[in-house]
């Protein structure tokens with residue numbers, strides 16, 4: 001069976017600045033990988049390449065065995081809806097929508113709106129009583145948990161998380177991480193987590209950018 005994600009000899013530069021080269025790895029369903037490196041080492045850039053949000057320079061990215069190079073932007077965006085979920089340092093919830101409506105948004109885009117599944121996801125991240133609240137009424141950790149539920153709504157094969165706990169205190173960071181990894185494991189979703197926080201991801205298989 002094809003891996004969920006395969007990365008072959010990826011290299012990237014901004015002008016004269018060489019960020020990384022020869023990055024290769026494969027990820028199978030349910031596997032996790034931490035991308036570690038100091039600020040500016042290219043973690044966000046790598047995640048954007050893997051998500052098809054940035055044009056490839058050197059190397060190839062394969063989603064379930066298919067090269068994404070050559071896909072039109074529109075075709076890639078449609079495939080991304082069911083292939084990848086994204087979580088960022090900032091939650092990017094829609095301020096005028098409730099927690100539940102935010103979770104259902106990817107369903108509207110994919111034509112699969114299922115409020116029962118939205119409620120179920122919110123319950124699994126410990127927010128069953130908060131579905132009707134607007135983001136402004138939620139704590140930072142709760143907002144991030146809604147963002148995790150939203151990212152997993154379409155049962156993506158891959159979850160890409162860029163410093164998802166970067167704006168949370170330690171206790172909340174650990175809680176969000178634990179819920180995110182637990183939920184992804186239940187759905188057999190592979191996870192890539194970019195962070196500069198080595199302690200947070202201790203024990204996870206890792207890929208290092210930017211030096212030793």
Ligand SMILES: Nc1ncnc2c1ncn2[C@@H]1O[C@H](COP(=O)(O)OP(=O)(O)OP(=O)(O)O)[C@@H](O)[C@H]1O
Nearest residue numbers: 014017019037038039040041042043044045046196
């Ligand atoms: N559009 C761009 N044009 C030119 N340089 C860029 C662009 N985007 C990012 N860079 C530079 O590329 C380098 C890597 O950026 P990137 O955001 O990928 O790193 P990072 O490891 O995610 O950093 P951080 O942990 O601070 O978010 C940085 O030096 C950044 O200034």
